[in-house]
Amino acid sequence: MGRKILLEKIGIEGIQRFDVYKRSGGYSAVDKALKAMTPNEVLEEVRKSGLRGRGGAGFPTGMKWSFLDKKSNQPRYLICNADESEPGTFKDRYLMEHIPHLLIEGMICSAFALESKTAYIYIRGEFKYLVGILNKALSEAYANGYLGKNILGTNFSLDIYVHPGAGAYICGEETALIESLEGKRGNPRLKPPFPAFVGLYGCPTVVNNVETLASVAPILNIGGFLYATIGNGKSTGTKLISACGNINKPGVYEIELGISVQDFIYSDEYCGGIKNGKQLKAVVPGGSSVPVLPAHLMLKTTNDCPRLMTYESLAEGGFETGTMLGSGGFIVYDEDQCMVRNTMSFSRFYHHESCGQCSPCREGTGWQERILSRIENGEGRAKDIDLLADISKHIEGNTICPLGDAAAWPVASAIKHFRKEFEFHVEHPDIVKNIRHGNIINYKF
Amino acid sequence: MIGNYIQHKIYHKEGKTYSFSETTQERVNEIIARYPRGKQKSALLPLLHIAQEEFGGSLNADIMDYVAVILDIQPIEVYEVATFYSQYYMDKVGKFVIEVCQTGPCLACGADDMIDYLKEKLNIKVGETTTDGLFTLKAVECLGACGYAPVMQINTKFHEQLTKESIDRIIDTLREQAYEPQNNDDKWVEKFCLRK
Numbered sequence: 220m221g222r223k224i225l226l227e228k229i230g231i232e233g234i235q236r237f238d239v240y241k242r243s244g245g246y247s248a249v250d251k252a253l254k255a256m257t258p259n260e261v262l263e264e265v266r267k268s269g270l271r272g273r274g275g276a277g278f279p280t281g282m283k284w285s286f287l288d289k290k291s292n293q294p295r296y297l298i299c300n301a302d303e304s305e306p307g308t309f310k311d312r313y314l315m316e317h318i319p320h321l322l323i324e325g326m327i328c329s330a331f332a333l334e335s336k337t338a339y340i341y342i343r344g345e346f347k348y349l350v351g352i353l354n355k356a357l358s359e360a361y362a363n364g365y366l367g368k369n370i371l372g373t374n375f376s377l378d379i380y381v382h383p384g385a386g387a388y389i390c391g392e393e394t395a396l397i398e399s400l401e402g403k404r405g406n407p408r409l410k411p412p413f414p415a416f417v418g419l420y421g422c423p424t425v426v427n428n429v430e431t432l433a434s435v436a437p438i439l440n441i442g443g444f445l446y447a448t449i450g451n452g453k454s455t456g457t458k459l460i461s462a463c464g465n466i467n468k469p470g471v472y473e474i475e476l477g478i479s480v481q482d483f484i485y486s487d488e489y490c491g492g493i494k495n496g497k498q499l500k501a502v503v504p505g506g507s508s509v510p511v512l513p514a515h516l517m518l519k520t521t522n523d524c525p526r527l528m529t530y531e532s533l534a535e536g537g538f539e540t541g542t543m544l545g546s547g548g549f550i551v552y553d554e555d556q557c558m559v560r561n562t563m564s565f566s567r568f569y570h571h572e573s574c575g576q577c578s579p580c581r582e583g584t585g586w587q588e589r590i591l592s593r594i595e596n597g598e599g600r601a602k603d604i605d606l607l608a609d610i611s612k613h614i615e616g617n618t619i620c621p622l623g624d625a626a627a628w629p630v631a632s633a634i635k636h637f638r639k640e641f642e643f644h645v646e647h648p649d650i651v652k653n654i655r656h657g658n659i660i661n662y663k664f
Numbered sequence: 665m666i667g668n669y670i671q672h673k674i675y676h677k678e679g680k681t682y683s684f685s686e687t688t689q690e691r692v693n694e695i696i697a698r699y700p701r702g703k704q705k706s707a708l709l710p711l712l713h714i715a716q717e718e719f720g721g722s723l724n725a726d727i728m729d730y731v732a733v734i735l736d737i738q739p740i741e742v743y744e745v746a747t748f749y750s751q752y753y754m755d756k757v758g759k760f761v762i763e764v765c766q767t768g769p770c771l772a773c774g775a776d777d778m779i780d781y782l783k784e785k786l787n788i789k790v791g792e793t794t795t796d797g798l799f800t801l802k803a804v805e806c807l808g809a810c811g812y813a814p815v816m817q818i819n820t821k822f823h824e825q826l827t828k829e830s831i832d833r834i835i836d837t838l839r840e841q842a843y844e845p846q847n848n849d850d851k852w853v854e855k856f857c858l859r860k
């Protein structure tokens with residue numbers, strides 16, 4: 220069994236409640252931080268732990284915190300990014316639903332390190348049912364003196380509020396999230412200035428993912444140095460992976476970074492192999508935005524080494540033969556899945572979610588969707604495949620925020636690795652048109 | 665508590681009156697108080713959710729104007745936000761809004777078949793409402809429940825690992841409960857505020 224840090228207590232009956240959580244050792248990190256440490260010492264532990272942002276970018280959390288402008292007299296804000304909407308990702312929802320106090324504990328420690336008095340949890344609108352769960356947990360924390368004025372008798376005070384979004388993927392981008400929290404459209408801001416200097420209401424702000432903030436509590440408990448010994452190289456600690464698609468056991472798994480992809484897909488502890496005894500065809504390992512890889516490249520790198528579940532190993536080979544760990548939204552496809560159809564659905568998603576601010580993204584995602592739908596429906600033209608690849612190149616790197624890149628990569632990688640399927644669609648419109656929902660094509664190449 | 669208190673406001677337009685109930689007004693005040701003084705516009709998204717819930721499930725220009733009055737901002741600031749986010753409905757919707765996820769992972773697990781089945785069962789197209797005003801069918805993008813695909817959300821409740829049989833059960837139950845006096849839906853607005 221792999222080591223569990225975040226989900227260690229998940230099996231305890233009633234762990235959602237404050238008393239049970241406290242009795243099983245919860246809130247000890249807050250006691251430790253507030254009574255025995257300075258804000259800088261907390262930051263230093265997080266830096267030592269090597270913790271990297273769990274929302275997808277993998278940026279070192281300690282470094283992000285150290286950028287926060289502490290010189291200005293303005294209030295400082297901590298925002299928890301709970302706008303989990305990357306297709307394939309459902310780990311934050313799981314964490315908030317089953318062990319909400321872990322997030323609150325992590326947020327108290329983080330706000331202490333950042334010397335912030337107000338924190339917001341920005342949660343996606345579709346998760347309204349979680350607002351009640353979080354507010355109940357927050358009320359319990361207030362009632363027990365862990366939130367509010369002078370926490371545990373110290374001079375540190377903190378208020379945490381839940382703020383619901385209303386259905387916009389782009390609000391997961393930190394500056395769009397800040398705009399949305401200010402009551403505006405979720406249009407990302409041009410960086411710099413970074414939120415660490417000019418964030419919410421123009422004040423210094425740190426935005427961190429749910430899982431990142433939750434990890435701060437165990438890091439303080441076991442110490443940053445020990446946390447850094449878990450995992451593999453610069454991929455320290457454990458990560459929640461949400462596995463879905465055509466596997467026997469979809470769900471949220473906590474893995475020690477560094478286990479092999481082969482183990483993760485086939486062992487009974489995790490995904491339990493491909494459903495209905497079928498063959499593995501492809502994997503998108505980090506949410507829809509990262510490149511898709513065919514089975515042989517997913518299991519082994521081009522150097523014939525087993526591919527590992529780490530930031531570095533998954534990225535090995537760059538965009539030619541590698542991909543990214545991203546948010547840990549692990550989508551598995553069996554041999555019957557049509558890559559054209561899947562790519563079309565992702566393009567439809569990005570077209571729907573583009574905020575419309577930058578022309579390459581606003582127009583490009585629309586072109587991608589229309590051309591892919593055409594190919595998928597058996598109306599594609601021979602030139603369309605290269606046209607798609609060309610559009611991807613023109614979106615990538617030409618937009619304010621990374622949504623443009625996220626829309627370009629899945630299309631570019633699908634064409635790179637599964638070009639024959641696209642060609643088949645263009646060359647055999649009669650066959651493609653007759654297949655309901657485009658699935659289960661026995662490609663005979 | 666940081667913040668400011670907005671007094672109870674009533675909005676009249678062309679003979680119609682818009683006003684939140686006493687309880688809702690209290691909640692609205694608590695929500696506005698979560699944001700610093702002068703930054704009450706931050707409460708716009710939560711308030712639009714509450715207004716939509718209280719005034720029949722969708723928004724219109726009058727309701728948005730009322731929200732603008734409460735927050736002391738220009739109506740255009742409300743319109744541009746309300747039309748940006750996909751959970752605010754500008755057209756009338758049914759009592760139950762069925763949103764079926766159609767993105768990659770759900771698609772790989774048969775979401776299209778579920779949408780087809782719902783169309784057939786309710787006898788409507790995607791985007792339409794049944795003639796009895798009960799159900800609106802929507803195909804939406806990722807709901808963040810990919811491991812339990814295929815998935816649909818009805819109002820706030822998630823229904824996961826759908827099959828034709830489970831859809832039959834869910835829809836039939838909602839039909840039976842639709843005219844009962846108390847709403848069977850999750851009362852999320854009540855849970856919107858902390859009870860300190």
